[in-house]
Amino acid sequence: MKRLLLLSLLFPILTLAQESETPETKAPTVWDLTDLFPSVEDWETALNEVSDGIPVLESYQGKLGESAALLEAALKERSDLSRKLGRVRVYASLKADEDLGEPEPRARKQRVSSVSSELWQSSSWMSPEIIAVGPEKIEAFIAEAPGLAPFDHGLRSTLRHAPHTLTPEVERVLAAAGKLTRQPSQIYSVFANADLPWPTITLSTGEEVYLNQAGYSKYRAVDNRDDRKAVFDAFWGKLGAYQSTMGQVLLSEVEANVFQSEMRDYDNILDWTLSGDNLPEEVYRSLVKVTNESLPTLHRYFKLRERMLGIDDIRYYDVYPDLVESDEVFTIDRSIETTVLGVAGLGEEYGDLLKSYVQIDHTHVFPQKGKRSGAYMSGSAYDTDPYMLLNHNDDYNSMSTYAHEVGHALHTILTKEHQPYEKSGYSTFIAETAAIVNELMLQDYALENAKDDQERLFYLGTALEQLRGTFFRQTMFAEFELAIHEEVEKGAPLTGDRLTQLYGDLLKRYHGHDEGVLTIDDAYCVEWAYIPHFYYDFYVFQYATSISAAAYYTEEIKKNGEPALEKYLNVLKAGGSDDPHEILLEESGLDMTQEAPYRALIRRMESIMDQIELILDQESA
Numbered sequence: 078m079k080r081l082l083l084l085s086l087l088f089p090i091l092t093l094a095q096e097s098e099t100p101e102t103k104a105p106t107v108w109d110l111t112d113l114f115p116s117v118e119d120w121e122t123a124l125n126e127v128s129d130g131i132p133v134l135e136s137y138q139g140k141l142g143e144s145a146a147l148l149e150a151a152l153k154e155r156s157d158l159s160r161k162l163g164r165v166r167v168y169a170s171l172k173a174d175e176d177l178g179e180p181e182p183r184a185r186k187q188r189v190s191s192v193s194s195e196l197w198q199s200s201s202w203m204s205p206e207i208i209a210v211g212p213e214k215i216e217a218f219i220a221e222a223p224g225l226a227p228f229d230h231g232l233r234s235t236l237r238h239a240p241h242t243l244t245p246e247v248e249r250v251l252a253a254a255g256k257l258t259r260q261p262s263q264i265y266s267v268f269a270n271a272d273l274p275w276p277t278i279t280l281s282t283g284e285e286v287y288l289n290q291a292g293y294s295k296y297r298a299v300d301n302r303d304d305r306k307a308v309f310d311a312f313w314g315k316l317g318a319y320q321s322t323m324g325q326v327l328l329s330e331v332e333a334n335v336f337q338s339e340m341r342d343y344d345n346i347l348d349w350t351l352s353g354d355n356l357p358e359e360v361y362r363s364l365v366k367v368t369n370e371s372l373p374t375l376h377r378y379f380k381l382r383e384r385m386l387g388i389d390d391i392r393y394y395d396v397y398p399d400l401v402e403s404d405e406v407f408t409i410d411r412s413i414e415t416t417v418l419g420v421a422g423l424g425e426e427y428g429d430l431l432k433s434y435v436q437i438d439h440t441h442v443f444p445q446k447g448k449r450s451g452a453y454m455s456g457s458a459y460d461t462d463p464y465m466l467l468n469h470n471d472d473y474n475s476m477s478t479y480a481h482e483v484g485h486a487l488h489t490i491l492t493k494e495h496q497p498y499e500k501s502g503y504s505t506f507i508a509e510t511a512a513i514v515n516e517l518m519l520q521d522y523a524l525e526n527a528k529d530d531q532e533r534l535f536y537l538g539t540a541l542e543q544l545r546g547t548f549f550r551q552t553m554f555a556e557f558e559l560a561i562h563e564e565v566e567k568g569a570p571l572t573g574d575r576l577t578q579l580y581g582d583l584l585k586r587y588h589g590h591d592e593g594v595l596t597i598d599d600a601y602c603v604e605w606a607y608i609p610h611f612y613y614d615f616y617v618f619q620y621a622t623s624i625s626a627a628a629y630y631t632e633e634i635k636k637n638g639e640p641a642l643e644k645y646l647n648v649l650k651a652g653g654s655d656d657p658h659e660i661l662l663e664e665s666g667l668d669m670t671q672e673a674p675y676r677a678l679i680r681r682m683e684s685i686m687d688q689i690e691l692i693l694d695q696e697s698a
């Protein structure tokens with residue numbers, strides 16, 4: 078899944094290459110890629126088959142309106158090619174991720190990418206042609222040919238985009254312009270990752286630390302408060318010096334989005350960003366509304382954090398240190414066993430699938446030299462079980478990541494069992510929910526089984542911080558994204574200064590700066606210049622909607638048992654058979670345009686804080 082980005086993937090903490098041997102474990106710890114292709118030669122053959130199939134697909138051009146049978150044959154051809162290519166791509170990319178320094182797997186990945194864009198370009202005529210055939214004839218074809226059933230949703234989506242699909246000549250120009258509109262994110266990435274002269278500082282321990290993005294993520298959480306302040310001052314001070322340049326880069330990204338939205342005749346930027354998944358605008362509006370109304374909940378968290386850190390003037394650099402330390406060891410075996418127990422509430426069907434999935438050798442568990450950092454699930458090879466890449470570090474976060482990724486894997490398995498290939502591509506809007514439900518259930522289980530208050534406080538603190546980072550912070554990002562796009566839409570100048578002002582206003586409002594809750598220093602308001610999300614097509618609000626839906630389902634299943642569970646599993650089984658908002662609504666009655674899911678999340682957060690305060694009050698009594 079292209080957009081399957083864990084937050085931890087975005088700011089990867091560099092894992093040191095482990096030279097020690099692999100720990101003893103019951104679970105398979107290295108993936109076996111022979112399920113995909115027995116050998117590189119077989120992979121080669123499959124890639125060539127895709128290449129050879131492209132002219133066949135092109136031969137259907139101009140014939141889609143002739144008969145239902147021809148339409149079906151053309152769609153089937155494209156579907157078969159992309160299904161085969163999916164398998165080819167997964168193999169190449171997993172192989173490359175084992176050691177990013179190896180040139181051969183990298184070269185194979187590039188070959189897939191080139192065949193992939195060849196296939197994409199040579200089928201670009203299909204959507205305009207389907208639109209030209211028109212809805213009446215297409216609907217008649219669907220009614221006539223049962224073989225078109227797997228394609229019905231895709232055909233209707235194509236027709237829905239008719240008002241935003243341009244003439245073939247203009248489509249060609251827009252496709253070519255893609256090379257230019259992708260530049261801002263490339264420039265950002267090169268500048269931030271390679272060229273920016275990040276600072277080095279000396280901590281109170283005497284340790285000299287290099288504050289690039291990974292260094293900043295690590296050292297902003299140190300225990301010593303003066304050190305945290307020094308890290309913030311050095312890091313944001315450096316970025317502040319490049320505010321104008323970074324502003325120009327972000328402006329180009331925003332301009333590129335507004336360009337696409339205007340060329341394709343969308344009403345505004347929100348209309349453009351929501352149209353891919355056909356999401357109603359009220360989803361975004363309700364999220365922002367409830368979040369703003371619930372800022373007192375976030376402020377309660379900051380006051381509680383202040384109390385737990387033993388300070389009386391909480392500032393922005395006090396947000397990251399752990400509230401409670403834990404040296405509990407979560408081996409991969411313990412992570413698997415606890416996840417199985419933790420998600421027992423998802424019933425027998427889910428539990429049985431999970432137990433058999435953990436037995437198969439489709440997971441690359443431990444860090445190794447050159448391996449890709451972070452974690453992901455890869456389910457694009459429809460004809461095999463999904464694969465997972467982890468960098469398991471034996472801490473609680475590793476166990477939680479395991480539960481998350483296995484949630485994606487089980488979603489994929491349930492989808493494949495119930496949907497044909499053509500309807501198996503589920504949306505990010507639903508995908509993250511399936512993963513986070515597992516995390517929340519694991520949290521609840523760990524909490525119920527904690528041996529003492531210290532351990533309970535650790536889980537509660539971690540849970541609380543996840544809600545801040547995934548719900549409040551992402552919604553704040555989304556508000557910022559909308560604000561800066563609207564500035565450009567109305568022709569206002571957007572400079573680095575202006576970006577810092579807009580971001581600073583939001584930062585202060587969210588953190589209760591004016592109410593005396595948490596102080597935001599002006600020097601830190603350049604934070605926008607460091608957030609890679611702002612180059613990802615305006616989708617971060619989906620982190621916030623996903624965790625809200627997850628909080629809603631977790632609460633419903635706990636409260637109402639079987640009937641609620643069945644609805645949730647039906648959502649997972651529906652895969653990509655419809656637009657995501659429709660799936661949630663039709664299969665489970667969850668309406669993301671309403672306030673209920675966001676309120677469920679706030680309830681969860683309040684309840685966690687009640688539990689923490691109870692423990693703290695008992696301790697101080």
Ligand SMILES: [Zn+2]
Pocket residue numbers: 081082083481485508509512
């Ligand atoms: Zn995920």
